[in-house]
Amino acid sequence: MSVILNIPAIVRILIAFVCILIAIRKEVSLGNAFVLGAILIGVLFGLEPGAMLSSAVGSILMPKTLSLSVVVTLILVLSSSMETGGHMTRLLDSFRGLVANPRLNLALFPSLIGLLPMPGGAVFSAPMVKELGNKSGLRPDQLSFINYWYRHIWEYWWPLYPGVLLAVTLAEINLWTVVMIMWPLTVVAVSLGSLSVKSTELKREAEKQGTARPVGPFVKELVPILMVVCVGLGMGMLLTAISPGFDIAKETGLIVALILSIVYVWVRSGMTGNSIRKILISPHILKMFYMVIAILIFKGMLEDSDAVSAISAEFTAFSVPLVLITVMLPFIVGGITGITIAFVGSTFPIIIPLIHSMGEGGFMPAYVALALVSGFMGVLLSPLHLCLLLSNQYFGAAFGRVYRHLLLPCLFLFVTGLLYFFLIHWGMHRFP
Secondary structure, three states: OHHHHOOOHHHHHHHHHHHHHHHHHOOOOHHHHHHHHHHHHHHHOOOOHHHHHHHHHHHHHOHHHHHHHHHHHHHHHHHHHHHHOOHHHHHHHHHOOOOOOHHHHHHHHHHHHOOOOOOOOHHHHHHHHHHHHHHOOOOHHHHHHHHHHHHOOOOOOOOOOHHHHHHHHHHOOOHHHHHHHHHHHHHHHHHHHHHHOOHHHHHHHHOOOOOOOOOHHHHHHOHHHHHHHHHHHHHHHHHHHHOOOOOOHHHHHHHHHHHHHHHHHHHHHOOOHHHHHHHHOOHHHHHHHHHHHHHHHHHHHHHHOOHHHHHHHHHHHOOOOHHHHHHHHHHHHHHHHOOHHHHHHHHHHHHHHHHHHOOOHHHHHHHHHHHHHHHHHHHHHOOOOHHHHHHHHHHOOOHHHHHHHHHHHHHHHHHHHHHHHHHHHHHHHHOO
16 A cells, blocks of 8 residues: 555556546446546555545535436436427427528527537437528538537526536535636537528528518427526526525525426326326436436545545646646546546546645636636537537438538637637736
8 A cells, every 4th residue: 555655646646547547438427437536546545444434425415416316317307308298309390480581590409409409419309400401502511510519509508507517616616606607608608509500501592491480389399497596597597695604505496406307297297197107216317316426435535545635746846837747637638538427426526626726726717717618629629529429310311421510610719719718817816
């Protein structure tokens, strides 16, 4: 054991890190991979079995852990309920003809699906994108890119995405602060995505469109999503104002809003008890609940084993730039796994204490924004990203052609994110 403890902390962290990534590549579930990583951290940093067990139990019983696990689970229940009950189909059907311009329709169809975190959700919007795109003469690689890109324009800040919720929980910052900082990146992403659409072809097709349909039915189908955001935000702010010391006020607001929205979908769709039961015991939902707990066990083990303080000291001694660490770690893990919650769960417990130890804790929102953008660029470019695989398969598009569309927007978005980081950092320093 003394030999292991003499190995530099950075090397020991890398060993655990590589083992997690290998486990994920070998198709070990994310939950099991993070539990394995937590055990390795405990062993490599000299924790006794009793101390490791105590750390794990303490992490599980933390109110933040339980509330975040419940929120993520309820989001997936809502998403599955809307899919099973035909709500998503009605939402998209009510949107048909609402906008006469097919250029907007091509972007809006996958964007609507992107409001809910559905695994492989790009397949949902693919038929509509194909229908519009084929009429406009777009190639399969263009259609696949449009469907894939616009499906993910919200993931930088939308409060229903587990990666965003996990990031703000680990960083211990306000969710709505991140939302307010990050939403402009969606505007940038929308603008960059439009570069791959030939406007002349789409304008010719726009002239053939009929009159627009009424907006009422579409808004009616959006009620479950609007309910979560509006009620969740309002109740969270109210609970915070009433009980400032209530640690999970915002999460409680989201939980209540999600339950109301789920019940609304069940009633409106006339779902049977058997259908509801199948959703609640879905293996995917149970795995996600387990995964969130496993990630927070991993975080707790990093802290309780003093691994974080040791690696912080070594990074400081080696004068590794904090910005470089914040960019590279999330990008690499995002590219290897193709999963947002994986890069957040594995790199944020390392990056966040480094930010504090280097005296940059006051600028945490700026670093979280940079880490999310960097990691998500890796996720978008990952050949393992399920949405990319399914979208290419549906449209019959070659990977190489689709990557040609992806590379430039991703590069521009990363550069924008980096410049935005320095702007936020300067603003927070100039106007504390």
